[in-house]
Amino acid sequence: MSTQKIWRERIGRYRLIGQKCKGCGKVLFPKRLICPECGGRDFDEEQMPDVGKIVTYTTVYVGPKFLELDTPYIIAVIEFNNGVRVTTQVVDVDPKEVSTGKEVKLVYRKLQAEGKTGVIAYGYKAQLV
Amino acid sequence: MREVGIIGAGLTRFKEHWDSSLRDLFVEAALKAIDDAETPEIDSMYVGCMSSGLFVGQEHIGPLLADYLGLKNVPTVRVESACASGALALRLGFMEIASGMSDIVLVSGVEKMTDCDDPTSALAAAADIENEAFFGATFPALYALIARAHMDRYGTTREQLAAVSVKNHKNGAKNPDAQFQREVSLETVLNSFMVADPLTLLQCSPITDGAAAIILVPLDMVKKMKDRVVKITGSGVASDTIALHSRKDITSLEAVRLAGERAYKMAGRKPEDIDVCEVHDCFSIAELIVVEELGFVEKGNSGRFIEEGNTEIGGRIPVNTSGGLKAKGHPVGASGIAQVIEIYKQLIGNAEERQVKNARIGMAQNMGGTGASSVVHIMEVAE
Numbered sequence: 205m206s207t208q209k210i211w212r213e214r215i216g217r218y219r220l221i222g223q224k225c226k227g228c229g230k231v232l233f234p235k236r237l238i239c240p241e242c243g244g245r246d247f248d249e250e251q252m253p254d255v256g257k258i259v260t261y262t263t264v265y266v267g268p269k270f271l272e273l274d275t276p277y278i279i280a281v282i283e284f285n286n287g288v289r290v291t292t293q294v295v296d297v298d299p300k301e302v303s304t305g306k307e308v309k310l311v312y313r314k315l316q317a318e319g320k321t322g323v324i325a326y327g328y329k330a331q332l333v
Numbered sequence: 334m335r336e337v338g339i340i341g342a343g344l345t346r347f348k349e350h351w352d353s354s355l356r357d358l359f360v361e362a363a364l365k366a367i368d369d370a371e372t373p374e375i376d377s378m379y380v381g382c383m384s385s386g387l388f389v390g391q392e393h394i395g396p397l398l399a400d401y402l403g404l405k406n407v408p409t410v411r412v413e414s415a416c417a418s419g420a421l422a423l424r425l426g427f428m429e430i431a432s433g434m435s436d437i438v439l440v441s442g443v444e445k446m447t448d449c450d451d452p453t454s455a456l457a458a459a460a461d462i463e464n465e466a467f468f469g470a471t472f473p474a475l476y477a478l479i480a481r482a483h484m485d486r487y488g489t490t491r492e493q494l495a496a497v498s499v500k501n502h503k504n505g506a507k508n509p510d511a512q513f514q515r516e517v518s519l520e521t522v523l524n525s526f527m528v529a530d531p532l533t534l535l536q537c538s539p540i541t542d543g544a545a546a547i548i549l550v551p552l553d554m555v556k557k558m559k560d561r562v563v564k565i566t567g568s569g570v571a572s573d574t575i576a577l578h579s580r581k582d583i584t585s586l587e588a589v590r591l592a593g594e595r596a597y598k599m600a601g602r603k604p605e606d607i608d609v610c611e612v613h614d615c616f617s618i619a620e621l622i623v624v625e626e627l628g629f630v631e632k633g634n635s636g637r638f639i640e641e642g643n644t645e646i647g648g649r650i651p652v653n654t655s656g657g658l659k660a661k662g663h664p665v666g667a668s669g670i671a672q673v674i675e676i677y678k679q680l681i682g683n684a685e686e687r688q689v690k691n692a693r694i695g696m697a698q699n700m701g702g703t704g705a706s707s708v709v710h711i712m713e714v715a716e
């Protein structure tokens with residue numbers, strides 16, 4: 205992890221800003237240089253909604269080192285109504301309450317910290333609505 | 334294109350090799366292949382390795398391994414496509430001989446995983462680091478997301494998932510090179526520690542050290558030197574989105590389907606022609622979906638297909654006779670080569686207790702990440 209990388213990713217992770225292809229209208233998040241649908245290179249910025257629904261999910265009992273103290277935690281694929289999907293954690297919930305199709309709202313949370321006193325990376329996680 | 338044959342193969346036992354380094358493992362496997370081929374000359378060398386950098390802190394392993402194998406000044410290429418690195422190295426060696434550029438090529442794979450104190454994070458680098466792993470998605474978690482979606486859509490059950498591990502451990506118990514040479518019951522698989530729901534520990538391939546190597550030559554050369562001749566007749570590769578969530582259908586592995594179609598087309602074969610198959614069962618759900626994508630059973634029906642015994646030795650299409658990644662072990666860069674070695678053994682009639690009767694056409698399917706890359710090879714006994 206590096207400070208400049210966290211800074212560079214702020215537009216997507218902090219503000220949920222993606223883009224819409226001027227050619228085919230495909231909405232993309234995070235931003236890319238080329239539309240994977242039509243090959244277009246011209247885009248308008250597009251604000252992602254902060255609500256979506258759970259496409260699939262899992263409760264993780266063995267995590268990477270940076271999440272060792274957070275297990276068990278829930279990872280889910282969330283779909284917005286514009287078709288965009290993201291992978292993130294569902295937080296503040298009993299795993300038994302989570303199921304496919306449930307609505308969630310994205311919230312601003314700490315994702316990782318570099319070492320004991322290093323830079324903290326923030327981003328989006330999801331809560332059940 | 335020249336026809337390409339296998340003239341030698343060798344592998345280390347797959348296990349936790351506390352007393353062997355990355356270079357030790359590679360040299361052991363490569364020497365076995367060279368001795369088996371009865372040819373000390375090597376024109377060029379490919380080595381598949383996912384992450385010597387993250388696992389042991391060493392890059393630039395092409396020349397390093399050639400140096401330690403005593404191959405002075407040989408051209409060498411390290412190939413990386415996560416867990417599909419091994420089969421991709423084989424593909425490149427196949428192309429080099431088919432093109433006429435070289436006559437004797439060593440293709441290999443190696444991974445030394447147990448020197449690393451956080452292999453889960455190292456493996457996560459095969460996913461989209463920024464958009465999946467950074468949020469806490471581990472590999473078992475990503476395959477669990479696929480498993481849940483497959484269960485939701487097709488009614489696949491936990492028991493059907495667990496049946497994959499039971500079958501692969503049964504085969505692994507007959508493989509002296511396997512990491513786990515013991516059978517497990519359905520109850521043991523289902524009641525083992527939950528890693529990422531619905532995947533229990535015994536549905537996840539292990540952390541393994543190991544290496545595997547094959548010597549490829551023009552087919553005519555094999556015919557002069559070996560009684561039982563095996564040629565590579567099909568080679569297919571495909572890629573897909575790096576992030577699982579970007580795929581239109583989370584229950585499909587499109588790169589596997591396309592790599593399979595390309596290999597079938599090159600070989601002029603279809604799924605019904607395959608006598609034995611090694612597939613990339615990094616997690617139980619992977620084997621289920623792969624047998625669907627390779628055309629052995631229609632989409633959504635793999636759970637029942639495996640539960641009914643169709644993929645056992647003696648069944649309609651024996652899958653993972655070696656024990657698969659689950660029981661044989663999964664030193665990621667070496668797995669793709671080891672799969673091809675199992676098919677080679679089956680085709681030369683050297684698979685001992687695991688032998689599939691009258692096996693003449695075999696297939697090996699290797700996969701990187703959550704299916705962002707896949708490599709499929711078809712091999713046949715040559716007349």
